[in-house]
Amino acid sequence: MAHDWAGKTLGIDFGTSNSAAGVAVAGKPYLIPIEQGAPTLPTSVFFGVGASQMSMGSAANRALIAGEEGRYMRALKSVLGTSLMGEMRMFLGEKMNFYDIIGAFLSQVKSRAEAQCHQIFDYVLSGRPVRFHSADEDRNARAEADLVECYMRAGFKDLRFLVEPEAAALASGVPRGPGLSLIVDIGGGTSDFCVFRMADGIEVLANSGIRMGGTNFDKRLSLDHVMPLLGKGALIRNEMGKGAMATPNSLFQKLATWEQIPFLYAGDVKRDVAKMVRLAVEPKPMERLFEVLDMEL
16 A cells, blocks of 8 residues: 655664664654653563553663562563464553563654654654574564564554664765675674665665574573572472482573563462472572562562
């Protein structure tokens, strides 16, 4: 369907770690201050106990650091294309899934941009990684469809995508002339690459990307240095008979993955960990783990 995109289009970079929004003003890009005069905001949300709406960005980070009671979530983009998107959980007294949460986040970005620009944005030009998932075409297609659904829930009527390294190439200011240029965009969840040259305009020769970024390094540090203090690798005695086995690795993989942490606060997980505390050869690390889950730390 043909639309009049001029003047009604908001550019959004929905990032794993940070997000931004902008418009074209007299042919030049302008980043909209959508949070406290800043051109970017953290891609994080917080659902406080007793709150009527979620906090986002720096407000969500402050709530976490202050130790407020509630659920903190970040790296939301990493969930796109996974089975977690449709899983329902209770937030703010109602059942929500990641379509609802990401849609609400993007809706806030839209509303803040509209308030700053004093106009309504019906359409969105969204950045996207070259590949959401490194080697799985079905999951890549599903991730893009998930993001489209989230933008529709945010209130946009239609959208177009621009792969992130190509957007960076357009904004790079590389002068015209012979020779090739390479954009390297290492993000929170993905790393993208674009080979291009400038002639009469930008000529993109190749785009590629992998699902590896800053959150992978966070996770590796957490697994290697934090999770052993919470029982990773600890021995749990068998309930019947002799012998012992190591704690399930999947538990610590999830606890070290930002977008999966809130799902470990469920009652059945806490009951399983409480049993591990009783059967642990060395109870102290497992006691720490139970406290982290029970207090939602």
